[in-house]
Amino acid sequence: MNLVFSTRISKSRTVVPRCGISASRPASQPRFIQHKKEAFWFYRFLSIVYDHVINPGHWTEDMRDDALEPADLSDRNMIVVDVGGGTGFTTLGIVKHVDAKNVTILDQSPHQLAKAKQKAPLKDCKIIEGDAEDLPFPTDYADRYVSAGSIEYWPDPQRGIKEAYRVLKLGGKACLIGPVYPTFWLSRFFADVWMLFPKEEEYIEWFQKAGFKDVQIKRIGPKWYRGVHRHGLIMGCSVTGVKPASGDSPLQLGPKVEDVSKPVNPLVFLYRFILGAVAATYYVLVPIYMWLKDQIVPKGQPI
Numbered sequence: 001m002n003l004v005f006s007t008r009i010s011k012s013r014t015v016v017p018r019c020g021i022s023a024s025r026p027a028s029q030p031r032f033i034q035h036k037k038e039a040f041w042f043y044r045f046l047s048i049v050y051d052h053v054i055n056p057g058h059w060t061e062d063m064r065d066d067a068l069e070p071a072d073l074s075d076r077n078m079i080v081v082d083v084g085g086g087t088g089f090t091t092l093g094i095v096k097h098v099d100a101k102n103v104t105i106l107d108q109s110p111h112q113l114a115k116a117k118q119k120a121p122l123k124d125c126k127i128i129e130g131d132a133e134d135l136p137f138p139t140d141y142a143d144r145y146v147s148a149g150s151i152e153y154w155p156d157p158q159r160g161i162k163e164a165y166r167v168l169k170l171g172g173k174a175c176l177i178g179p180v181y182p183t184f185w186l187s188r189f190f191a192d193v194w195m196l197f198p199k200e201e202e203y204i205e206w207f208q209k210a211g212f213k214d215v216q217i218k219r220i221g222p223k224w225y226r227g228v229h230r231h232g233l234i235m236g237c238s239v240t241g242v243k244p245a246s247g248d249s250p251l252q253l254g255p256k257v258e259d260v261s262k263p264v265n266p267l268v269f270l271y272r273f274i275l276g277a278v279a280a281t282y283y284v285l286v287p288i289y290m291w292l293k294d295q296i297v298p299k300g301q302p303i
């Protein structure tokens with residue numbers, strides 16, 4: 001836990017991806033909800049219980065503060081964008097350090113944003129609907145880009161990270177908090193069925209390809225996991241990178257992976273959605289299982 005490794009400081013240790021950097025889904029990893037339309041409907045329902053039932057098992061206030069620490073929110077006048085900001089749980093951590101009037105929360109789900117609008121500390125934030133892979137901000141706009149727990153739904157994560165680079169000012173910092181891939185077979189199965197759980201090497205490669213320098217990754221996790229990562233974590237790491245030159249990312253990409261205006265077969269959609277939701281249920285149970293283990297196994301021993 002709290003391990004920080006950096007591509008800058010660990011020159012002797014080459015980080016070689018042990019996995020393909022995949023935007024599209026291999027058949028073995030259907031990732032039913034790594035899709036904008038499916039994520040939209042998923043959050044249509046999940047937004048009702050998100051803050052009170054989902055977050056306490058996966059994304060606590062201590063984890064949030066730990067994950068935001070590398071974002072270096074050192075000045076109240078910084079311009080910050082919180083992409084996939086949802087109900088504003090992470091934004092509540094941001095506005096402890098930055099004036100709310102300088103913070104924009106962007107999300108594709110109006111249902112999630114409706115919850116953010118009800119939070120008094122966020123009343124001065126700008127709250128807008130938008131797509132993480134096509135941000136409505138000018139190039140060289142923000143001092144900090146934050147995105148917590150959203151990348152797993154992006155059909156083309158590399159495109160979202162390229163957008164993070166574009167909207168930052170020269171010297172600006174991106175802080176992307178996201179899942180980590182499980183090593184235990186059953187957890188791996190459900191992770192692959194549900195959504196994108198990147199490996200640490202994938203995050204680093206996406207950041208470097210987008211043009212970021214000084215890419216660092218910090219592991220995070222709920223206290224009661226005692227540092228265990230084998231089941232994967234929905235919020236398992238905080239990745240940061242600095243924009244070294246103004247302008248757009250040097251990376252060129254082809255057309256978008258998902259065209260949201262294209263009609264979908266409602267039966268196929270429903271089938272995919274239900275399977276994705278079933279896999280998500282496994283990840284509601286994992287933190288409860290780990291909490292029980294933490295209660296039973298004597299402190300100081302591995303669980």
Ligand SMILES: C[S@@+](CC[C@H](N)C(=O)[O-])C[C@H]1O[C@@H](n2cnc3c(N)ncnc32)[C@H](O)[C@@H]1O
Nearest residue numbers: 084085086089090108109131132148149150153
């Ligand atoms: C797990 S929630 C995280 C919310 C918030 N950042 C937090 O820390 O609690 C994921 C959010 O990402 C949003 N999302 C998913 N895909 C998106 C996309 N392509 N563009 C913008 N938001 C997206 C969802 O609507 C949802 O609100």
